[in-house]
Amino acid sequence: MIWRVLLSLLVAFIQVLAIAALTNTNDFTSLKALKDTWGNYPPNWIGSDPCGDVWDGITCKNDRVVSITLASIDLSGQLSSDIAGLTELQTLDLSYNKRMTGPLPPQIGNVNKLSSLILVGCGFFGPIPGSIGSLQQLRYLSLNSNNFIGSIPPSIGNLTNLYWLDLADNKLTGTIPVSDGTSPGLDMLVNTKHFHFGKNQLSGVIPPQLFHSNLTLIHLLLENNQLTGRIPSTIGLVDKLEVVRLDRNLLSGPVPPNLNNLVSVQELYLSNNALTGSLPNLTGMNLLNYVDMSNNSFDATDIPPWFSSLMSLTSLIMENTGIQGPIPVSLFSLFQLQTVTLKNNRINGTLNIGSTYSNQLQIIDLQNNFIEAFTQRAGFSVQIILVGNPICNEGGTESYCSLPQPSSNSYSTPPQNCVPSTCSSETVSSPTCKCAYPYSGTLVFRAPSFSNFRNATIFASLESKLMVTFRSNSLPVDSVSLSNPTRNTDNYLSLDLQVFPSGLDFFNRTAITGIGFTLSNQTFKPPPEFGPFVFEGRSYPHFQVMGSNKSSNTGVIIGAAVGGTVLFLLLVLAGVYAIRQRRRADTADRMNDPFALWDTNTTSGSVPQLKGVKAFKFEELKRITNNFSETNGIGSGGYGRVYRGTLANGQLVAIKRAVQGSMQGGLEFKTEIELLSRVHHKNVVSLVGFCFDHGEQMLVYEFIANGTLSDSISGKTGIRLDWMRRLRIAHGAAKGLQYLHDEADPPIIHRDIKSNNILLDERLTAKVADFGLSKLMGDSERGHVTTQVKGTMGYLDPEYYMTQQLTEKSDVYSFGILLLELLTARLPIENGKHIVREVRSVMDTSKNMYNLQGILDPAVASGMSAKSVEMFVDLALRCVQELGSNRPSMSEVVKEIENTMEIAGINPNAESAPTSSTYEDANKDGKHPYSNENMFAYSGAYPADSKGFEPK
Incomplete structure (x- = not known):
């Protein structure tokens, strides 16, 4: 009785196992093909059921793979065309794997349901394939920080659902594509909020057609390219813009006067171009925080009154812009002002800070001007630099007459009411004073609205936002640490980030890929003063590190559990083996007689006619071909021989007889007959009948007189x-x-x-x-x-x-x-x-x-x-x-x-x-x-290494 119960339970368990392997066969085939081209993939990528076995980085819906997120695991290899086999894939994130290289395959355009394609910080190269324009569901396209070359594909303009477009930090060349009535362009992306194209080699003019009032663009980042010509006046039509970076190009001519229509702009960078004409009037841009127009060739002009009217201003950077005259004291009373840099101009008179200057003011740099006096106040702590002014040319010894020593912005996340631990050489003490192996990288903010990097409060708000994001996404994060805020040569703010694990002293792959994806796909939204960002993650090498808090009891428990599981699985496998053997026997029987289930109510015996297709007996075809004589032979090929025969009704036929070794399985032969029996058209060769008798496979076609x-x-x-x-x-x-x-x-x-x-x-x-x-x-x-x-x-x-x-x-x-x-x-x-x-x-x-x-x-x-x-x-x-x-x-x-x-x-x-x-x-x-020897020849699978057939 007990054995019957156990047997029933075993059968039930086997049935559960039989339905548990849910992964779609085509999806598994594509994943395995990708896996075969990659190195250092997750070690639990074994077996044939990625969905049922929960492979690291793979997310499924029912039996279909819908997401691949493998950030920062030191994955290597190339992204092969096999990705196109994952037809339900919605998210692909391979970010921060420097050893992922090679071109992006054109077949990526066949993954029609892809909504997020994120390859940040890898080593991909070659042109961006135009087939990306076929991904109509795409919302996030992040290909930044790779080695892509060539032009921006105009077909991207077809991506009407695109929200985020980041192609920055590559080697892209050519012009910015716009539509011309016959081909698409980026001006068609009316739903896209982000154009991030900085740090490339784009050239030509910024096309006026790129901008129009239907755009919802908020970030326009074109810095550090080779763009020429004028800033188009149409930019003033995009009234939702918040960040504009056109600096470090070759732009010339006057700034369009309607630039001040952009009343939502908070950061404006026009520096390091060849702009001429009058200094633009930015009156009315009341949200403007950061302005940099340095190193242009504007006409000489007195300091404009709008300097003092921008109530949100934190940073005014106007080096070498031709401004002259005294600085109005009202400028320094702007309550958010942090930095004023007006080097290499013709400012003169007396520098007067006033008594109501901003309490956030950190530095006033007026090097190489014509200032003759400075009204200094007691207790004044703002850093002043007047080197190269008349006030310092007479041997002045005041502090403002010497260049300050470079100072490090030494901000670092402080411990949370605890004493930092003394850790091993590889572990780090976290803000909660626990030794662990952190996940690290660099946060790069491309247009921050502030310049005071000594303000601990603002970085604390960033840390808090990071923790809220990680925890709301159920990631095992204990704490985060920020350090070393630096303004780099691209005028970006960079911050070192360390993320510490919760529970254990190291992260597993699922956690790392989750953290990486949260940062790569912009799930994390920084406080608004930080502006657009990109994360530069590092590979995490500590997956195999074992924690130190394991006891011998745990080992005993695990050993016992494993032993019991192994014993049970052996029983299960025995049952599965028996069931599979039975199924194989049944399958073999069906293949030996694939016609057994067909309707037998026909005049030709057990095998029926189908839509005019007759089942011939072997003896009948033997008779009409004169025992398959050489005189009746009319061709041969890899499949076998072709013979001519005449049916009893006088119809000429060609009989294709398979030889041993080339015959299909019975089911495949049956399937071919079913297919051919459906085909009736004057421009398609008709199947007259077939023979599946005496171990033979023959197809009988209408005879076609003039061959191939x-x-x-x-x-x-x-x-x-x-x-x-x-x-x-x-x-x-x-x-x-x-x-x-x-x-x-x-x-x-x-x-x-x-x-x-x-x-x-x-x-x-x-x-x-x-x-x-x-x-x-x-x-x-x-x-x-x-x-x-x-x-x-x-x-x-x-x-x-x-x-x-x-x-x-x-x-x-x-x-x-x-x-x-x-x-x-x-x-x-x-x-x-x-x-x-x-x-x-x-x-x-x-x-x-x-x-x-x-x-x-x-x-x-x-x-x-x-x-x-x-x-x-x-x-x-x-x-x-x-x-x-x-x-x-x-x-x-x-x-x-x-x-x-x-x-x-x-x-x-x-x-x-x-x-x-x-x-x-x-x-x-x-x-x-x-x-012809090739007539009726079976063309087999093409070898995988075949070359030379692909047209260029």
């Missing part, structure tokens, strides 16, 4: 194909393929379109043949199928090859190669050169027939209409676009070929010629078209 298009193009059949006939063949093949995509139920992707798989009947009507590699598209698979790559060299879609995602557009690519083959009579690859590259290398759209006369097939070149050739080439090149989304559908291809035929004077709806004999030298040598 490849043989006709090459001249093997003796049929001359002129331009008119080639257009008709292209039209027929396109209609056959359109039928498979749009009208077959369910739709079919052929997967191996090539000239060997287009057959020509007695009227030279094109028929699509050989469905050995085809894939059905069920309702749940509309859009793409992730599958092992199969096809034929030269015709294979590079996007499919890279992503393993098969779509109808993969057939369109192959069809485009077929069109170029029809045009040139060249193989897709000759002498290591791809036909697409060859066409593009000589193509000149400004010349007649696009200058392609030299590579056209001489057999048809003389009879071609120039316009029809140009239309044909345009269509072919559209079909072989790099991105499938840019290729036409087959229905569009059919219409375009019909338009081309009309231009060439051909009626698309007219019947083909009566027979092929109307063409000179038809079948001159009597050689049968099926003798």
Whole structure:
């Protein structure tokens, strides 16, 4: 009785295990492929169930992977095209892994549900792929602090949901893209709040079209580039701007007078340009905290009154700007003023601070001016620098006549009412005086509104906000420490950050990736005076550190638990093994007789007819082929032999007989028959029947008299194909393929379109043949199928090859190669050169027939209409676009070929010629078209290291 209960419990537990592995197969395949290209991935990435086993950094919804967050774990390798297989992925964060390098694959554009793409502080290089513009759900795009080159893709303008765009600190060149009616641009990003493009090599003018009143932009950061020309006046239309950084460029001309329309701006940086004209009037910009217009070539002018009218001003930086005259005492009474730097100007008179100066005032730097006197007050603690003024040129010994010694901003988070611990060399005493291994990095604030770095209160507010954010996101953080505030050479504020663990003395990977993501995706919102920030995280090396508070009792308990678990799992595994063996036996039985479940109510015995497809007995096919004699053989290939036969009703058929070693499994053979039985179209080869008898697999097709298009193009059949006939063949093949995509139920992707798989009947009507590699598209698979790559060299879609995602557009690519083959009579690859590259290398759209006369097939070149050739080439090149989304559908291809035929004077709806004999030298040598060795050949999986087929 007890054993029965235990057995029942064991069976129940096994059933639970059977349904627990929830990870989608395609998602696991893609994750494993990514894992195989990465180093130092989390050690718990084992098994085949990332969702059920909760792999570190992987978040799932039901059985689908929706998030990958792997910040600061010292991940290495490249981001391969396998990422495109994660079709439900919404978040990808690989930030702060310096050893993640290589280009960003174009297939990233296929991850259609991606809302956050965050690769901050890695080592990625190469151009940013334009396919990013396909990610319509994207809200956060952070590619900053890498080594990306090239221009900003205009396609980013298509990202209508984008909120955050950060491309700063790369090596981007070129101009800022804007829309022109035919291509998108950044001016279309009306919902984007952040343009962060600083520290690149962008050039050209800032396009006026970039700005308009519909923009909701709040941060415009273009500092430290090579931008030229004027500041466009249209910037005054973006009334929601809060931070404007145009400093460290090559901008010239006057500042637009409507700049003071930007009444929400708090930080304004125009320094280090070549601006001229009058100093801009900023009256009315009452929220302005920080102003820096240094090192420009403004006209000489008296100190403007608006200096003293900016009631929120903390920092006034106006070095070398041509201002002159005395400084009004009212300037120093602004109650938030902290820094005044007016070096290298023509300020004169007496410096008078007044009696009501700001209690936050820290420094007044007036070096190299013409100040003659200073009214100094008792107890005055503000640092004054007057070196290079007349007041100091007569041997003055006052403190303001010497340069101050550099002082370190020694702020550091103080202990929280405790005595700091003495820790080992690797651990650090936290603010709560506990020794631990902190996660560290640098917070960089790109436009802080303050300049007083000695104010402990403001940094305490930052620490408090960090802790609130970490705890609200359930992260195991005990405390944070800030130190060493510094204004760096980019005029950014940098702060060292240490984050200390709670409970243990080290973080695990889940905690590190959570903290990193909180900082990388801007979940943390600093106090407003800090402005926009970026975090530069460091890899965390302490995951394997064991804490010191482990007791022997804990070890005993763990040992006992592990032992019991192992014993129980052995029982479970035994049960699972037995169940799997039974299932395998059942599966083997089904595969041996895959037709057993079909309807047996047919005249042909246990295997039925399907939609006109007959099940033949082996003896019947043996009889009509004269025992499969050599005289009836009409071709051979890797699959087997092809024989001609005549059915009892007089119909000629071609019988494709598989040889041992090339036969499919029974279920695969059954699936192919079910597929072919659904296909009925005049431009598709019809399946007459099949044989699954006596251990044989045979397919019986209608007999197609003139064999393959490849043989006709090459001249093997003796049929001359002129331009008119080639257009008709292209039209027929396109209609056959359109039928498979749009009208077959369910739709079919052929997967191996090539000239060997287009057959020509007695009227030279094109028929699509050989469905050995085809894939059905069920309702749940509309859009793409992730599958092992199969096809034929030269015709294979590079996007499919890279992503393993098969779509109808993969057939369109192959069809485009077929069109170029029809045009040139060249193989897709000759002498290591791809036909697409060859066409593009000589193509000149400004010349007649696009200058392609030299590579056209001489057999048809003389009879071609120039316009029809140009239309044909345009269509072919559209079909072989790099991105499938840019290729036409087959229905569009059919219409375009019909338009081309009309231009060439051909009626698309007219019947083909009566027979092929109307063409000179038809079948001159009597050689049968099926003798081509490649006919009906099975094209296997393409090797992963194959090269040379991808057009450039």
